[in-house]
Amino acid sequence: MATATSDGTTRVVVDPITRIEGHLRIEAMLDDRGTIEDAISSGTMWRGIEVILKGRDPRVAWAFTERICGVCTTVHALASIRSVENALAIEIPANANIIRNIMFLTQIVQDHVVHFYQLHALDWVDVVSALSADPAATATLNQSIAPGWHKATTGYYADTKKTLQRFVDSGQLGIFANAYWGHPGYKLPPEANLMAVAHYLEALNWQKEIVKIHTIFGGKNPHPNYLVGGMPCVINLDDDSAIGMEKLNQVKGLIDEAVYMIDHMYIPDLLAIASFYPEWTEIGGGLGNYMAYGDLPQNPSGDPASFLFPRGAILDKNLAEVLPVDPLDPEEIQEEITHSWYKYPDGETSLHPSTGVTEPDYTGPKPPYDQLDENAAYSWLKTPRWRGHAVEVGPLARMLVGYAAGRDEFRDVVDMALGKLKLPATALFSTLGRTAARGLESKLCVGWLMDEYERLVANIKAGITATANTDLWEPSSWPREARGYGLTEAPRGALGHWIHIKDEKIENYQAIVPSTWNASPKDARGQKGAYEAALVGTPMADAEQPLEILRTIHSFDPCLACASHVYGPDGSKLAEVKVR
Numbered sequence: 001m002a003t004a005t006s007d008g009t010t011r012v013v014v015d016p017i018t019r020i021e022g023h024l025r026i027e028a029m030l031d032d033r034g035t036i037e038d039a040i041s042s043g044t045m046w047r048g049i050e051v052i053l054k055g056r057d058p059r060v061a062w063a064f065t066e067r068i069c070g071v072c073t074t075v076h077a078l079a080s081i082r083s084v085e086n087a088l089a090i091e092i093p094a095n096a097n098i099i100r101n102i103m104f105l106t107q108i109v110q111d112h113v114v115h116f117y118q119l120h121a122l123d124w125v126d127v128v129s130a131l132s133a134d135p136a137a138t139a140t141l142n143q144s145i146a147p148g149w150h151k152a153t154t155g156y157y158a159d160t161k162k163t164l165q166r167f168v169d170s171g172q173l174g175i176f177a178n179a180y181w182g183h184p185g186y187k188l189p190p191e192a193n194l195m196a197v198a199h200y201l202e203a204l205n206w207q208k209e210i211v212k213i214h215t216i217f218g219g220k221n222p223h224p225n226y227l228v229g230g231m232p233c234v235i236n237l238d239d240d241s242a243i244g245m246e247k248l249n250q251v252k253g254l255i256d257e258a259v260y261m262i263d264h265m266y267i268p269d270l271l272a273i274a275s276f277y278p279e280w281t282e283i284g285g286g287l288g289n290y291m292a293y294g295d296l297p298q299n300p301s302g303d304p305a306s307f308l309f310p311r312g313a314i315l316d317k318n319l320a321e322v323l324p325v326d327p328l329d330p331e332e333i334q335e336e337i338t339h340s341w342y343k344y345p346d347g348e349t350s351l352h353p354s355t356g357v358t359e360p361d362y363t364g365p366k367p368p369y370d371q372l373d374e375n376a377a378y379s380w381l382k383t384p385r386w387r388g389h390a391v392e393v394g395p396l397a398r399m400l401v402g403y404a405a406g407r408d409e410f411r412d413v414v415d416m417a418l419g420k421l422k423l424p425a426t427a428l429f430s431t432l433g434r435t436a437a438r439g440l441e442s443k444l445c446v447g448w449l450m451d452e453y454e455r456l457v458a459n460i461k462a463g464i465t466a467t468a469n470t471d472l473w474e475p476s477s478w479p480r481e482a483r484g485y486g487l488t489e490a491p492r493g494a495l496g497h498w499i500h501i502k503d504e505k506i507e508n509y510q511a512i513v514p515s516t517w518n519a520s521p522k523d524a525r526g527q528k529g530a531y532e533a534a535l536v537g538t539p540m541a542d543a544e545q546p547l548e549i550l551r552t553i554h555s556f557d558p559c560l561a562c563a564s565h566v567y568g569p570d571g572s573k574l575a576e577v578k579v580r
Contacts, residue, residue, distance in 0.1 A: 009031060011028070011030075023045035027039065027040045027042070027372060030543060035539045036549075049064060051358055058506055061083075061084065065077065065079070066226075073221070074107045081486065082302070083497040087483055093300060093467060094459060095456060095465065099456065101452045104488065106210060106449065108491050114207050115438060116266060116435070116438060124273050125197065127181060128181040131164060134191060135156075138154075146269075161194060183542065203265075206257070206261055213251055229468050258446050267439055284534045284538065284555065285534065286533035286535075292310070293327065309489055312405060313401070317429055319403065321404070322401055327485060335351055335385075336350045336382065336523045337350075337383065338377075338522075338524040339374075339379060341380055354500070355508075358510070363376065364378060384520060394437075394492050394557070398437075398441060399414060478504060483499065483500050483501070492514035493518065494514060517529075535552055
């Protein structure tokens, strides 16, 4: 909904906003030039998993927390079991650490490909425009950017065009319906659009294959199985029901396919599409502050010094300094509720997650409502801050921390992309930089995935087959009271779980997920969350078709869903655009 007002401003409401799941509402205020001058991000659903976990057995917490999300399913289990192991001082075997890394990397690679093609590409690709493409010219284009891609043929693209035409002729665009086709913000030529549509379908088919790695080591996907003390799979080359050579060879085949997909489809498509949108390297930068917990320990102790993804923070876009991050320091991480629908005891407005409280206190308008009051509480998300700073988390944060830390592998892929696009490093601080970071991270991760697989095989050849340590499995061996935390890097960013165990049960549990960091409302000092800050300064061509809002918010990959409403200053509805 978009409405011009007497003072020249406009309020645009997009609710819900993403192509995946959940509840996210964005309200953007435009000036008389059609540029966003302010924005608020509202989580419109209460999670409450912390309340569900209270009083339960800590050993099964992972199975509950994993269901916080049906998309990045494995990372919540990983953070949860790490929190329990940290609290009880449980050491895991080397193979368990490697298998967890394999599961983690599989999730990252699959999720990033799905994000680019299924969740974000349609913000840059005009599907209907593909109907006017020449299949032969499309094949030539594909061959020019990815000579190794095996399906870059005229026949392949002619078949794709016919499939798309059948959708249109039937009046049922299906998954491509109700978007802003023909919007002036789309800049790709028809052939690039047809190529992208074909690869959308390729990625849709491939993504269900790569997650078979989860079913091999974790029994199923989504929500693969985990185990406090290790992993619930058995390695035995002489037992067909265990992890043997047949299954290991299957894993290698799936990784080989992923390497091919990333190198010959994802990265070439990413760079090709980015080349048509150079102006988006100057839009959507937002906070300029970035934080990563890091992950991929190269030893079972979980020593951050061994992480392939380094831990650290960057402030004010300063790539010359990576600041240390200590998730245990109560002064470093605090969750505020100044603009959130929660209440804390004793008048507190900010708590460290180790002592956090989840008590809902809805004070907003009765749904359905036209607009929220940005000066009051307006979100079911709390407001996490690092050393008092609003920070962005996610692939861009991880890539920037690795780049600023001087890691060669990070610098190599970033410099490669910047070189091909002829862009400076400052281009990373943008909507397009955020989108590119996912692809470049995928290239790193798929290489590390093969490395972890080879480490596992080397251990097995050396006779090392243990996958679990059950010495402290029985609650009778635990201290009466213990606290712990588990950190990881979800596809969307820094993820932390904090647990308090008392008398063998969960006394308290808190989770700060990536979208809490990025989609948080402003804090007591007025600092905006990452989504809010990234939207400020964005020019919009048509407030009734808020494509630009979708581009920037989707670049963060919020795990949330899409409809747009625009209201005037008096709350009157001028237009409504719904996307199903």
